Amino acid sequence: MARLSIISPCYNSARFIGRTIESVQAQTFTDWEHVVVDDGSTDDSAAIVASYAARDRRIHAVRQPNGHVCNARNNGFAISSSGSEYLLFLDADDMLEPHAIETMLAYLDAHKDVGLAYCSLRPVDHLDQDLHVPEFAESWHVRYAPTPDGLGPLAADQAETPLSSLVASFRALPSTAFIRRSAYQATAGWDETFRQGAEDVDLAVQLALHAPVHFVPERLVRYRRHDTNFSNSDFARGIEQLDRKWWNHRLLGRTRRRSVRAALRFARRVRYLRLLRGGHDSAHPASATVGTGLLQLCGPLTVRPAGF
Numbered sequence: 001m002a003r004l005s006i007i008s009p010c011y012n013s014a015r016f017i018g019r020t021i022e023s024v025q026a027q028t029f030t031d032w033e034h035v036v037v038d039d040g041s042t043d044d045s046a047a048i049v050a051s052y053a054a055r056d057r058r059i060h061a062v063r064q065p066n067g068h069v070c071n072a073r074n075n076g077f078a079i080s081s082s083g084s085e086y087l088l089f090l091d092a093d094d095m096l097e098p099h100a101i102e103t104m105l106a107y108l109d110a111h112k113d114v115g116l117a118y119c120s121l122r123p124v125d126h127l128d129q130d131l132h133v134p135e136f137a138e139s140w141h142v143r144y145a146p147t148p149d150g151l152g153p154l155a156a157d158q159a160e161t162p163l164s165s166l167v168a169s170f171r172a173l174p175s176t177a178f179i180r181r182s183a184y185q186a187t188a189g190w191d192e193t194f195r196q197g198a199e200d201v202d203l204a205v206q207l208a209l210h211a212p213v214h215f216v217p218e219r220l221v222r223y224r225r226h227d228t229n230f231s232n233s234d235f236a237r238g239i240e241q242l243d244r245k246w247w248n249h250r251l252l253g254r255t256r257r258r259s260v261r262a263a264l265r266f267a268r269r270v271r272y273l274r275l276l277r278g279g280h281d282s283a284h285p286a287s288a289t290v291g292t293g294l295l296q297l298c299g300p301l302t303v304r305p306a307g308f
Contacts, residue, residue, distance in 0.1 A: 002033040002058070004101060005080035005181075006088045009072035010036050013092035014043040015126065016224065021052045021059065023095035023222075029102040033084070034059045036092070037076040040066030045092075070190035070199050073174075077189065087179040093224040094175040095128075100220035104178040107216050111159075115183030115211025116204065118172035121223040131225060141217055144169045146266055151273075159214040163205065163259055166213060168267040172204050176221045179207065186210045191245075198238030205246060205263075209256055243268075 006024060010017050017036070024034050036059065038046040046063055053061040064075060073089050080087075086105060090096070100119070107117050120140055123131040143154045145165040154165060166172065177200075187206035190199055207213060246260050 001083040002031055002081050003084055004029075004032040004086045004088060004105060004178075005077070005084040006032055006034045006090050007073055007076035007080060008034065008036045008090050008092050009039055009069045009076065010041065010045050010049065010092040011039040011066070011069070011072070012041045012043045012045060014041070014045045014048055016093040017045055018048050018052070019128070020090065020092055020095055021049070023097075024090070025056065026098050027096065027101045028099050029105060032058060032101060033081055034090075035062060035076045035080050036060065037062045037064060037072040039064060039069065039072040068192065068195055070192040070194060073190045074192065077184075085181055087181055087184055089174040089177070089179075091175045091224075093226065095124075095222040095224070096175075097220045097222070101178075103218060103220060104216065107214070108178060108180060111214060113212055114180065114214045116172060116177055116179050116207045116213045117216055118177045118213070119216045119218050119220040120171075121173070121176055121221040122219050124222045124224055126224065126226045128222070140171065141215075142169065143171065143215065144270055146262075151266070151270065156217065159216070161213045161215050163208045164263040164266045166204050166208055167201065167263045168270040170201050170204070171215070172200070172213065173221075173223065174200050175223060177204070180211070183207055183211045194238055194241060196238040196241070197235040198242045201239075202242055202245070205242075205260070209260075 008017075008020065013020075021034065021036070024032065036049045036053075038049060038061070040063075046061070049059070049061040053059040060079070062076065062079065064072065067075070076089075077087065086108060088101075104117055104119060108114060111117070123133060125131055141156065143161055143165045144151050145154050145162055145168075154161070161172075184207070187203065187210065189203075191202050194202060204213065243264055247264060249257065249260065252260060
């Protein structure tokens with residue numbers, strides 16, 4: 001029984017999925033299973049995954065009709081080992097550094113109350129070459145949070161990331177987020193209505209309402225930027241959906257609703273400040289320089305939920 005279940009949704013990722021699997025096989029920590037869900041690919045992805053599964057019993061190749069990324073993640077979780085302690089939803093084009101799993105599971109083992117621990121990353125291109133984004137090393141570790149004077153960065157040695165910072169300065173991308181299974185089971189899982197992006201922010205909000213979220217400032221993931229990533233406009237629509245969902249969430253109690261709405265307001269403020277300063281952050285691996293924008297890089301909402 002594996003301690004870690006790794007779940008990778010895979011759609012037309014023949015260029016990259018082999019390198020992703022090999023990065024898992026190269027881990028110093030070996031007690032894992034890797035469930036790769038081919039989501040109706042029309043390229044050679046399924047055959048490539050099957051070839052790895054035939055040689056390594058820890059790898060499980062699953063095929064399904066195209067249901068989109070959240071559906072593939074949910075189905076991968078459903079067939080993963082129910083006895084594993086931790087989860088990682090590793091994207092099919094990203095790669096882990098050799099000591100990534102060992103480092104992150106050791107952290108979660110030492111912090112029993114933490115539901116999600118996420119690490120830093122290195123942006124790479126389609127050839128696995130580092131993307132040299134100006135000032136990236138400094139900006140990626142900055143997590144903005146409300147202060148008496150407005151907003152400011154959290155201290156570098158403050159591991160816990162509050163809800164407002166998670167939503168406004170989102171860094172817990174799927175490939176960097178190691179999740180305690182018991183915390184994940186307290187959520188509704190991946191929301192399959194999200195099809196434009198921001199589904200990872202949604203899951204992080206769900207987890208943060210159940211357990212602390214911590215940041216481990218080590219670059220343990222190689223995060224790939226290429227021509228098939230989400231666009232800025234796609235992600236902006238996902239953020240609109242996120243705001244609508246959580247502002248009007250009917251199942252939140254009064255205290256949680258107040259916390260979530262405060263976090264959404266703060267995130268909007270950060271987005272507007274980003275826009276005023278030029279519209280994107282050149283040091284962000286997902287900025288306009290290299291691809292998709294994340295939450296704080298998108299423009300203002302075109303639909304404003306009541307109360308904003």
